[in-house]
Amino acid sequence: MIRYTTQIRVRYRDTDQMGVVYHGVYLEFFETGRTEFLRDAGMAYSSIEDTGIMLPVLEATLTMKRPARYDDLLTVHAIIREMPTARLKIEYEIYRNDEPLVFGHTIHAFVTAGSMRPVRPPHDFVDTLARLMGET
Amino acid sequence: MIRYTTQIRVRYRDTDQMGVVYHGVYLEFFETGRTEFLRDAGMAYSSIEDTGIMLPVLEATLTMKRPARYDDLLTVHAIIREMPTARLKIEYEIYRNDEPLVFGHTIHAFVTAGSMRPVRPPHDFVDTLARLMGET
Amino acid sequence: MIRYTTQIRVRYRDTDQMGVVYHGVYLEFFETGRTEFLRDAGMAYSSIEDTGIMLPVLEATLTMKRPARYDDLLTVHAIIREMPTARLKIEYEIYRNDEPLVFGHTIHAFVTAGSMRPVRPPHDFVDTLARLMGET
Amino acid sequence: MIRYTTQIRVRYRDTDQMGVVYHGVYLEFFETGRTEFLRDAGMAYSSIEDTGIMLPVLEATLTMKRPARYDDLLTVHAIIREMPTARLKIEYEIYRNDEPLVFGHTIHAFVTAGSMRPVRPPHDFVDTLARLMGET
Numbered sequence: 001m002i003r004y005t006t007q008i009r010v011r012y013r014d015t016d017q018m019g020v021v022y023h024g025v026y027l028e029f030f031e032t033g034r035t036e037f038l039r040d041a042g043m044a045y046s047s048i049e050d051t052g053i054m055l056p057v058l059e060a061t062l063t064m065k066r067p068a069r070y071d072d073l074l075t076v077h078a079i080i081r082e083m084p085t086a087r088l089k090i091e092y093e094i095y096r097n098d099e100p101l102v103f104g105h106t107i108h109a110f111v112t113a114g115s116m117r118p119v120r121p122p123h124d125f126v127d128t129l130a131r132l133m134g135e136t
Numbered sequence: 137m138i139r140y141t142t143q144i145r146v147r148y149r150d151t152d153q154m155g156v157v158y159h160g161v162y163l164e165f166f167e168t169g170r171t172e173f174l175r176d177a178g179m180a181y182s183s184i185e186d187t188g189i190m191l192p193v194l195e196a197t198l199t200m201k202r203p204a205r206y207d208d209l210l211t212v213h214a215i216i217r218e219m220p221t222a223r224l225k226i227e228y229e230i231y232r233n234d235e236p237l238v239f240g241h242t243i244h245a246f247v248t249a250g251s252m253r254p255v256r257p258p259h260d261f262v263d264t265l266a267r268l269m270g271e272t
Numbered sequence: 273m274i275r276y277t278t279q280i281r282v283r284y285r286d287t288d289q290m291g292v293v294y295h296g297v298y299l300e301f302f303e304t305g306r307t308e309f310l311r312d313a314g315m316a317y318s319s320i321e322d323t324g325i326m327l328p329v330l331e332a333t334l335t336m337k338r339p340a341r342y343d344d345l346l347t348v349h350a351i352i353r354e355m356p357t358a359r360l361k362i363e364y365e366i367y368r369n370d371e372p373l374v375f376g377h378t379i380h381a382f383v384t385a386g387s388m389r390p391v392r393p394p395h396d397f398v399d400t401l402a403r404l405m406g407e408t
Numbered sequence: 409m410i411r412y413t414t415q416i417r418v419r420y421r422d423t424d425q426m427g428v429v430y431h432g433v434y435l436e437f438f439e440t441g442r443t444e445f446l447r448d449a450g451m452a453y454s455s456i457e458d459t460g461i462m463l464p465v466l467e468a469t470l471t472m473k474r475p476a477r478y479d480d481l482l483t484v485h486a487i488i489r490e491m492p493t494a495r496l497k498i499e500y501e502i503y504r505n506d507e508p509l510v511f512g513h514t515i516h517a518f519v520t521a522g523s524m525r526p527v528r529p530p531h532d533f534v535d536t537l538a539r540l541m542g543e544t
Contacts, residue, residue, distance in 0.1 A: 015289040024163035046479035071454035153423040182343035207318035299432035
């Protein structure tokens with residue numbers, strides 16, 4: 001299992017008139033968690049796209065336990081439990097201090113940039129994940 | 137079962153550099169589908185909030201079959217299959233003409249506006265849904 | 273002068289915890305006003321991009337008179353007063369019934385899709401605007 | 409003059425199908441620049457709202473010199489040149505390394521939280537700004 005942690009500050013733009021974070025915004029927080037994990041692992045998503053491969057989201061879920069609020073400093077955990085095959089699953093847990101707020105996951109395909117045809121995950125990507133799995 | 141249909145035009149703001157709609161935006165399209173259904177049923181969400189009751193999202197999911205693109209005219213179906221108890225489940229199906237693009241659901245709690253304590257669904261709300269269920 | 277009118281419903285996503293529309297969202301409402309004007313004039317922005325020309329925003333301003341609120345039905349006026357040269361200026365006025373809420377403008381360049389180099393406005397585009405100016 | 413600098417990473421959500429940051433998003437980047445300046449000055453915006461005073465945006469402008477792109481690490485400068493009277497003006501400059509990308513400003517009113525009536529800027533706020541102006 002790989003677990004990577006990032007911090008996010010809730011902006012005014014992220015709130016709605018309920019005085020809490022709009023639910024759809026958590027998918028943007030998931031994006032930041034996933035992006036910073038990939039960058040830290042030496043395979044920045046921007047450099048994956050430079051090789052002509054994209055990882056669009058096929059499925060996303062989120063479960064709210066407690067709402068996040070304006071100016072909260074959130075901790076986003078991005079978690080990978082299984083090696084990717086045709087698809088990559090990433091789980092997320094968002095906390096405010098020790099308080100669990102939102103859990104969820106995304107499932108991504110590997111596709112070519114132009115025609116969006118499915119491809120195998122790049123060797124480097126798989127190798128890096130395998131190495132990180134071994135380390136943890 | 138209740139099924140209500142709304143149309144949405146994809147804006148430039150909704151796209152990302154993959155040239156398709158950013159996945160989190162579908163939750164905003166679900167919101168429009170749900171809002172217009174409630175309005176049409178005579179129980180506009182704004183008037184529910186006026187009574188001091190809110191319906192925050194507890195859970196949301198989305199599954200992508202095909203991406204929506206800029207300027208697409210989408211049809212959003214909001215579907216209710218079961219009478220709400222403590223919670224209300226709404227399903228969504230987004231189409232471009234006959235082509236299924238994105239499916240998903242949201243689950244909502246009924247809570248008081250200030251303290252966000254759970255309450256029963258308002259009588260009017262339940263009666264209206266029961267009537268619509270009967271009609272369909 | 274050309275003036276074109278579109279209606280927009282304020283969504284929950286558009287609000288913030290101040291209970292009003294987040295100021296940046298008015299630029300998205302301007303986009304809808306401009307897009308629907310171009311479509312109605314027979315030169316949909318998506319079809320302009322299909323010819324390899326894009327109209328990125330070089331400048332945008334907005335002045336708030338009164339805030340828009342959740343579920344408001346807004347009227348967006350998109351106004352063109354001058355024929356485009358290297359640049360196109362569009363003004364916007366947003367009303368709730370007769371009440372003026374937000375005014376502003378955007379200035380756009382005409383550029384090629386790939387390299388973003390400046391180009392002259394397309395002949396069809398200029399001709400259509402000239403015709404509409406004449407009619408009004 | 410007070411100048412405060414923050415860094416922002418461009419997310420996928422911030423881009424559009426032109427492959428650049430959607431222009432309205434720069435107002436969200438301005439928000440982050442302004443918020444982190446206020447926090448660093450010991451007058452976090454969340455704590456200002458706790459005293460029952462809000463600073464809604466009355467006017468916003470932005471001028472694009474060059475577009476920001478996905479994954480860029482941007483530097484946002486928030487600049488205050490004049491002491492606030494009934495209104496507070498903040499200027500912004502966004503850079504990618506030394507390259508100027510976007511400039512703009514926002515003008516804010518001081519209003520009461522409930523009724524949005526204009527009030528004078530809080531003494532602490534004015535004192536803190538005066539002290540920072542003196543220091544720079």
